[in-house]
Amino acid sequence: MPLFSAALWRNARVWAGRWLLVAGLLALGGILWWLTQVYQTREEHTRHQIERELHAINSLQTQSVLDWREQRLIDASTLADDSLFSLSAAQWLQVPEAVVLTQRMQERLRILQERAKYTAVYLLNRHGQLLLTPNGSSTGQLPEPEMQALQDALAQAVVTVVEPRRDNFFAFPFFSVIVPVFEGTEPAGAVWLVSDVRTTLYPKLQAWPTPRETAESTLFSRHGDEVRTLNPLRHHNEEVSAFQLSELHSDDPVLQAMAGARGVFYGHDYRGHAVMAMANAVPDSPWIMVSKIDVAEAFADTQLREILALSLPVSLLLLLAGLVFAYGQRRAWQRERELKTQLQRNMRWLEGAQKAASVGYFAFDLEQKQFLMSSMGNAIFGMPYTGVLTLEDWVHSIPAEDRERVLSIHREAIAQRTPLRHQYRIQRMDNQALRWVEIWGEYEDEADHERVTRMIGTIQDITQRKQSEQELANYRTALEEKVRLDPMTQIPNRRALDEHVVLEWHRAMRNHAPLSVLMIDVDHFKAYNDHYGHVAGDECLRQVATAIASCASRAGELAARYGGEEFSVLLPDTNTTQAQQSAERVRAAIEALALEHAHSSAARCITVSIGLTTIVPVFASEPDVPEVCDIPKTVPLAAQVLFEQADAALYQAKQQGRNRVAVYASTAPETA
Structure with a gap:
């Protein structure tokens, strides 16, 4: 009967252990399934947040470009409605040799250029000949696109624009506005307003409210079988102004935008990188704004953060198990360690203080001509810990060019029985490296006070302080030169x-x-x-x-x-x-x-x-x-x-x- 009971008890413990193992595995599986569901939910929520951020940034930049364009049309319309300016311009076009009238027109053009921050302003006749600028007379003919805009402006009596483009007429991409000038109902000429889009429009496209390395906003327009870019591509090694449609990926954000895609969508850009993109058309213009960011960058920080957040419960469980195990182990050797810690504490404090301050202690016996050094003192001189440094070794550790000066200071302190505080250089004995040290010492007399027998004090390595002082002096000198x-x-x-x-x-x-x-x-x-x-x-x-x-x-x-x-x-x-x-x-x-x-x-x-x-x-x-x-x-x-x-x-x-x-x-x- 007792044997049967023992065997039954052993079997019960085996089955209990197995059931506990199965229960633990099921619980672990449930926790993993729950963590997976939570991760997917949070990831979808984060995706929506990033998409809303991209949508807001693209909308703001599109509105900024539209405001920039409308401001120039407002300036032009204001100038076109200025009857006094139109009258003065018409009179000057009839009598361009009038000095006073010429000066007035130049001043008016200069005010317009400076206040509205145009790169160039020209007054021209109805045939497109350039006649006057704020700086004086001018010669030449309007480029062909601006000439066509001039004809439309005079024929329809409205302000016309030429979208941003490149031309040999200027060394930079520019945006043109043609303002017609009438004498009564008869066309007399026009004003050509030129804006350098590098300084006025590009900054609006480069501004991105969050620090993103792959974020990019670009204005595109389609011309036949090619897509033209208004601003430089951020990640292209060379300046590219146009792409052939056949050169782009089928899911390129530009092609999708040209096909009518709006809002947030995904694809691969001109680099072949998977990107999240947002497209918007700039009203009253042929341009489409495409803002994009690499998917890898957009979700990199989020994925890491979510993994770390969801791993917290598992980590806590593991930590709890580890703490229980560590507690049992710690109780086993805590008492043994406690006594040893108590005995070594004072020595550790002393050694730690010396090392923290790079300070060593010494006592110099003038009769024995040797130093009794602490371990830190030996370390400063680069010698093994023996506790003794001879006078000869100390003298040879001082560089030859400093030796006589240092010895003279020590002799004077001994003769006058004054405390010694001095900074000088030494050469370490192990690697011959130059170090700066500071000595604090006092001399002890014998009982009759007639003879100095010993000096005790501290030695501190101040090399880093000396280097910092020299770097500060160099910085001040460099700063004064820079001013x-x-x-x-x-x-x-x-x-x-x-x-x-x-x-x-x-x-x-x-x-x-x-x-x-x-x-x-x-x-x-x-x-x-x-x-x-x-x-x-x-x-x-x-x-x-x-x-x-x-x-x-x-x-x-x-x-x-x-x-x-x-x-x-x-x-x-x-x-x-x-x-x-x-x-x-x-x-x-x-x-x-x-x-x-x-x-x-x-x-x-x-x-x-x-x-x-x-x-x-x-x-x-x-x-x-x-x-x-x-x-x-x-x-x-x-x-x-x-x-x-x-x-x-x-x-x-x-x-x-x-x-x-x-x-x-x-x-x-x-x-x-």
Whole structure:
């Protein structure tokens, strides 16, 4: 009977274990099924959120483009309804040689261009000939698309537009608005308003409210068998303006949009990447706005977040099981560890404090001529822990160039019985690396106070602090230099030039030496900006600045940007003949750049006009200047004469036809 009961009990425990295992597996399966359903539901919810975000962004950008287009039509309609402007324009077209009327028309066109931020504004006759701009008279004929728009505007008495396009007439893509001008009921001419879409329209397409690496919005229109893009493609290696329809995937978002797809849809873009896209037509235009983002990026963070969130219950269960197991194990060895921890705690605290502060302790015995070092002290010197550092080893650890100075400081402290605090360099014994250390020490006397026998103190590794101090000093120096650089051309600015002029003025007064200045102006730079755009204008100024700086290579010479398209070169110890030679080198160097300038009357490329002057500063007494003053009060004012004379010579160079060097008429020494 007892044997039967024992066997029955063993069988019961086996079956109970099996049933518990089955129950655990079923519970685990149920939990996994529930987690899968929750994940799918949350994923679908997230998909709808991302689609709504893409829909909202596309709608906002489409409205922004529409507002941009309508604003230009409003400006044009306002101008067309301005009867006084139409009357003035018609009168000028009849009498274009009237000076006063011409000036009024130029000022009106200039106000229109500056306030509405148009890239160019032209007044033209009804035959499409360009006659007047805000900067003066103009020549040429309207391009063909604008000519057709002009005929429609005059025939229908309405404002017409030419959608954004590229043409050799301008060096950038542009949008045209033709505003008809009537004299009574008879067409007299028109105003051509030009907008650079790179600076006015592209930013509206590039703005994306959330940081997305693959997000992209593009305006497309269909022309026969090709699809044209208005703005550059963000992820295309080369600038592409059109795609053949046969080159695109069958599910490309562009083809779907051209086929009438609207709202959110999916496909593969020109890179072959799976994307989520949204399309909208821009009202009253042939353009369709397509906004898209890679599916992988759109759901990457969400998938990871959902997996982490849903794995939390499982992790908690595993953590709970682990905690139960760890608790049992911990109780087994906790008591044994407790005593050992108590014994080592004080030593750990001491060693930790030393390591945290990189501080070691030492005691130097003057009679034994050796240091008793702590473990951290030995580590600082790069030697194995022996507890002893001989005086000879310590002396050899100091670099030869610092050795005598360091030893002298220690001898003086011993002789005067004063506390020692000193920073010096050492060479580690293991790898010969240079380190900075700081010594704090006090000397102990014998009982009779007549003889110093021992020094005790601390040694700290301060290499990182020294490096930080040096980096901070270097940063301050670099920052001061940066303040004196022109940010666009990367040559010295007006501030650096003013400071250098004062220094060289004083030096020239002391040495009775000549001081010359070149004032340089880029010829017809405003016309260059109007034709090529401000992006090309900035690049032109950078190349001109580099050429000027390369010509100022002697010691003391300084090339700087004076302001706008004006530059200046200071030439110390240089007479008029030498300065004129330097100016010719500058003029030739810039002409050698061969930067095309189709609207310059001086040459077919970028040129400069240069004015120069030379002054020999001398001292002069003033009753209101104290004798103890090292720098006369009139120095800044007298130095300004240099720039005034050079500017006058620059004006002469412009009057004589530009692209030349002019010398100031009077070169008599100037009194400071």
